[in-house]
Amino acid sequence: FIIVTVFLWGRGLFCGWACPFGSLSELLYKVGGWVGLKRFQFKVPKPLHDKLKWIKYGIFFGLLAVSMFSMGLAEKLAEVEPFKTTFLVGLFNRSWPYTLFAAGLLGLSIFTERPFCKYLCPLGAGLAMPSTFRWFGLKRKQECDTCKACAVGCGSSAIDKDGRIDQRECLLCLDCMVYYYEDHACPPLAQERKRRTKAGLPLTPIGANGYYIPIKPMPAAK
Ligand code: SF4
Ligand code: SF4
DSSP, X not given: OHHHHHHHHOTHHHHHHTOHHHHHHHHHHHHHIIIIIGGGOOOOOHHHHHHHTTHHHHHHHHHHHHHHHOHHHHHHHGGGSTHIIIIIXXXXXXXXXXXXXXXXXXXXXXXXXXXXXXXXXXXXXXXXXXXXXOSOOOOOOGGGGTOOHHHHHOTXXXXXXXXXXXXXXXXXXXXXXXXXXXXXXXXHHHHHHHHHHHHTOOOOOBOTTSSXXXXXXXXXXX
C-alpha cells in the first residue's frame, strides 16, 4: 500500500495522514498553539532547514549500510525511530535514554512543526526519494513563482523561493491548496475579486485551475 501510494501521491500520504508518530507530533504542535504557547513556536529558517533536511538521508543510508554487516546492530540503531518507545513499549517502560530521546522529540514538536519527520526520520527519507517520481503533484499557478504567501504558511518548508514544491519534503497537509482556491488569501485571486467588486462584475465560482471562471458575455438582445 505504502509503495503504491508513494508513487502516486508521494510520501505525504503516509507521513502526513497515516504515520502515528507524525500525527502525534502534529497534534502536539496544534495543542501548543491552543494552550497559549504560540508566541514560543517557531519555524526553522529556510537556509538552515535546507541543510538539516539531509540528516534523515544520512541516517537512512547509514542504517542500510550497517544492516549489510550486522542486522542486530542495525535493529538497535533503528531505535532512532521512536515508534517502539512511544507506542509499543510505552514512554515510561523503557530505560531512560530511550524515554529521554522520544520525550525530547515530542517536547520539541510543541514548539516547531514535526522536527523528527523533517530532519531525522529514516522511514520518511526512504519514502521521500521515490516521491520525486510521484504521479500526482499539487497545483501551482503562474503567479506562484513570485508570490510567497503559500511558502510562508508551509509548515514543512517544502516550497522554494520560486514557488516550486519539493515533492520529497511535502507532507501533504494541503494548506497551500486551501490558499490556492481562497479569494481572500491567494493574492492574484484577491486582486481579481477586488477588481470585479469595484467594477460591479459578478464573482463567478473558482475553477479547478484556481482562477475565477471567466465571465461569459451576455448574448446580444435581438
Ligand atoms: S497564494 Fe496563490 S499565487 Fe501565492 S503561492 Fe499560493 S496559490 Fe500561488
Ligand atoms: S503547505 Fe503545501 S507544500 Fe507545504 S506541506 Fe502542505 S501540501 Fe505540502
